Amino acid sequence: MSKKLIDLLQEDLIHLNVEVNTWEEALAAGVQLLIDSGGVEQQYLDGMIKMIKEIGPYVVIAPGLALGHTGSDQGVHRTCFSLITLKNPVNFGVPDNDPVDVVFCFAAPNKEEHMQALREMALFCCDELNLKAIRTAETPKQVRESLIKFFKEEKKF
Amino acid sequence: MRKKCLKILAVCGNGLGSSLIVKMILESVLADLGVYGIVDSTSVAQAGGMMPFADVIITSTAFYKGIESAIPADKPVITCKNILDKEELGRKMQELIKEKFSDI
Numbered sequence: 519m520s521k522k523l524i525d526l527l528q529e530d531l532i533h534l535n536v537e538v539n540t541w542e543e544a545l546a547a548g549v550q551l552l553i554d555s556g557g558v559e560q561q562y563l564d565g566m567i568k569m570i571k572e573i574g575p576y577v578v579i580a581p582g583l584a585l586g587h588t589g590s591d592q593g594v595h596r597t598c599f600s601l602i603t604l605k606n607p608v609n610f611g612v613p614d615n616d617p618v619d620v621v622f623c624f625a626a627p628n629k630e631e632h633m634q635a636l637r638e639m640a641l642f643c644c645d646e647l648n649l650k651a652i653r654t655a656e657t658p659k660q661v662r663e664s665l666i667k668f669f670k671e672e673k674k675f
Numbered sequence: 676m677r678k679k680c681l682k683i684l685a686v687c688g689n690g691l692g693s694s695l696i697v698k699m700i701l702e703s704v705l706a707d708l709g710v711y712g713i714v715d716s717t718s719v720a721q722a723g724g725m726m727p728f729a730d731v732i733i734t735s736t737a738f739y740k741g742i743e744s745a746i747p748a749d750k751p752v753i754t755c756k757n758i759l760d761k762e763e764l765g766r767k768m769q770e771l772i773k774e775k776f777s778d779i
Contacts, residue, residue: 675699
């Protein structure tokens with residue numbers, strides 16, 4: 519069954535102002551939260567980094583925003599999401615959208631189960647005000663409160 | 676006469692992330708434009724076999740270099756800097772329809 523973003527993005531899956539120096543470290547920090555929650559294996563991170571090196575930084579989806587993910591066959595146990603913000607933004611090598619300071623990571627065991635959460639993540643991040651709320655949040659709880667507030671009303675693209 | 680159906684293929688690294696987001700936003704764009712179309716999302720590994728059947732290929736600029744060589748030369752391509760920007764997607768889609776698919 520498809521889960522809501524707010525149900526997947528629990529407080530322990532949100533880390534703010536993480537200190538990293540490279541895009542690899544940024545993805546590692548985001549995926550580590552998925553590993554700690556039992557959602558994926560270390561293989562998931564290795565697979566993602568390998569794929570980016572092969573085909574380019576496909577995880578960068580908008581200015582300042584990355585969505586770390588890779589294939590369902592790379593050590594995925596269940597649908598999971600994490601969110602980190604970076605104290606110092608990092609470059610992924612995408613001139614239009616670098617530097618990145620907001621990194622969502624997710625894993626999906628199939629093409630359906632994460633659809634609702636992915637849709638909500640995209641709807642939320644479409645709105646610059648919400649990205650600002652993520653960037654200025656002081657606690658994971660504040661991020662969750664922004665999500666809850668935003669989705670009080672039904673949203674459409 | 677039934678309107679022609681525009682077949683659009685969104686391509687990303689593994690067909691689970693950005694191509695699904697593009698599909699969701701594009702379906703909303705097509706509805707707004709009153710265009711009848713189907714949007715499929717796929718991975719770069721599977722895109723090769725599907726591209727000949729698509730009217731339009733959509734991908735992110737960040738990723739375009741990774742698949743450029745696999746796209747048939749005559750196939751219209753839209754690349755998006757910001758895949759969450761419905762306005763960018765809508766404007767590029769509208770321009771392409773005007774230029775190449777005036778029968779839609």
